[in-house]
Amino acid sequence: MEIRQITAGERTDTMFPLQAYAFGSSPWGDAERETYARRMVYYRTVTSLIAEEDGQTLAGVAAFPMRQNVRGVVHDMAGVASVSTHPSARRRGFVRQLMVRLMGQMREQGCAVSALYPFRPSFYGRLGYVGVPRVRTATFAPEGLSHLLRADLPGEVERFRLSEGFDEFNALTLRLLRERHGFSVYDETRTAEFRESPPLWVAIARVDGEVVGAVTYRIDQYGGDLVADDLLTTGPLGRALLLQFLARHVDQVTQIVLTIGSDEIPELWDTDLAVRTEGRVQFPGKCGPMVRLLSIDALNGLHAGAERDVSVEVVDDELLAGRYRISADAGTLTVEETKDEPQATLTCPGISALAYGVLDPVEVMTRGFGQVETPAVEALSALFPKKMPYLFADF
Ligand SMILES: CC(C)(COP(=O)(O)OP(=O)(O)OC[C@H]1O[C@@H](n2cnc3c(N)ncnc32)[C@H](O)[C@@H]1OP(=O)(O)O)[C@@H](O)C(=O)NCCC(=O)NCCS
Structure with missing residues (x-):
């Protein structure tokens, strides 16, 4: 071969x-x-x-x-x-x-x-990858957002065909790339295909002319479903504007099916909102994404939780194996090679899970991704506080 x-x-x-x-x-x-x-x-x-x-x-x-x-x-x-x-x-x-x-x-x-995106996570687990959250869907009738329907919000939402609103939509994804943990985008060559993708609407929310949210969607039929992709927002006002726009489809569609990140809590969106929030995982075809570090240098410059230092050994991985001292100064992580005795032994999924914020050091141990001495549990939790990533891109 x-x-x-x-x-x-x-x-x-x-x-x-x-x-x-x-x-x-x-x-x-x-x-x-x-x-x-x-x-x-x-x-x-x-x-x-x-x-x-x-x-x-x-x-x-x-x-x-x-x-x-x-x-x-x-x-x-x-x-x-x-x-x-x-x-x-x-x-x-x-x-x-x-x-x-x-x-x-x-x-x-x-x-x-x-x-x-794995067909079966254990297959890629052996190659150093670790799971991060799968997107959820929130399914609800538009009348559940009736309070928002009446709210006077400082901003507006405009609807375009995606091919027309694509530049603004894409600019928002590039802003979220800079601002949101886990967010990922394709390069320009591949992104160009999405402009040509099957017909979709895009609703763009603005406050004082600045784009604060966008969602692509389609309507399957009168009295049917409004199926929306990822709810992309820069904050609560963008979310409220887009939800208000969706609520205006009351008496036009029966339900809204909206893709959301794992940090969204739809039952808090309105008082009388009956909603089903689902994150279904099934093999093959419906798995959460997986991630890994390809280089230990990826830790340099990451925002740290607190100032600590710890020596770790990364094992069983050709690209990452070695002994490192990981420390934080002024809120930023630094990693350097060391000869110090390690206080923690981590596999690639273990160090990747800490870097991406999906597991804490105790969970790293219970999942079988390493051994962490008691003082290092506190140090690693402080350096790498849990923080759920939102990948966005689907591939
Ligand atoms: C999944 C697929 C790509 C595996 O390819 P392959 O060439 O048979 O994989 P390999 O022989 O290199 O197997 C690598 C390891 O995974 C294991 N493995 C293979 N198929 C597996 C499966 N279905 N479930 C769990 N482990 C599996 C092998 O035993 C081997 O383990 P080892 O390295 O510890 O010995 C192939 O079966 C396929 O094309 N499936 C249909 C398409 C698909 O699902 N693609 C993946 C999309 S993410």
Whole structure:
């Protein structure tokens, strides 16, 4: 088996049959192949690797160049996707070898972190990834927001076709990339595809001309559902304006299905709001995303919870293994190599879970991601307070 990096143009004859078989309904027709080939113009910056044997492509993996906010620092991120193996070549270790190569290569290209949506988290857990929250959906009837309907809010909401409102929508995602922990976006090459995506509305909320929120959505039918994607806001006023806009669909749609981050509490949005909030996880197809550090340097500059220092050893990972002193000064983390005896031994999922704020040190131990001596539990909790990331981008 040989691993080869291919161009976007080569993906149609190599990766497409694997992906179409793995993820689509099949057999596929010429139309699907042509659509895929046309889309490859948006994949020019993707790193695609394939495993070949006797000229036949047996497995493939890819990484989108993306950016992600981790505790206030925007890192280059490898968004892993297109992972598939020919059924006759499965369980021969091809994807493991491709993933190891891809992670090393993406780190060389400057990516400090990586994220993906797994088909089964334990598969990627062995490659160093750890789970972060899945988005939730809030389902409610618009009349539940009747208080908001009458509220006089200082701002306005305008509705566009997404193709027309795209620049403002995209500018808001770039602002949230700077401001929101976990938020990630594609590069410009891939982002361009979303402007052309299937028809969607976008509602844009403004206060004094400044965009404070946006949500894309579609309406399936009169008396049916208004299905909205991620509720993107810069704060409570943006949220209230967008919810008020959605509430105005009372007597037009029966229910609103809205995608929200794990930190949203819909039952607090209005007094008489009957709402179902769900975060369903199921294999394959409905998993929370996973993340990992590709480089220990990713910790430098992150916003720290408090001033402490601790020495840790990261084990079982080619990219991160070593002994490090992690400290905080004036609210910012610093990491440097050390020869000190470690007060904590962490796997890649363990240190990644702390960096992303999804587990505290005791949970790191109970999940089997490391051992932390008692004094280091307090130090690591203080350095890395829990803080749930919101990934946004779906890939
Ligand atoms: C999932 C898939 C990509 C795995 O590819 P593969 O080449 O068979 O994987 P590998 O042989 O490299 O397996 C790597 C490891 O995962 C384990 N593994 C493989 N399939 C697994 C599964 N379904 N569940 C749990 N573990 C699995 C292997 O035993 C191996 O473990 P080890 O490294 O400890 O020995 C392949 O089965 C496939 O194409 N499935 C359909 C598409 C899909 O689900 N893609 C993933 C999208 S995120």
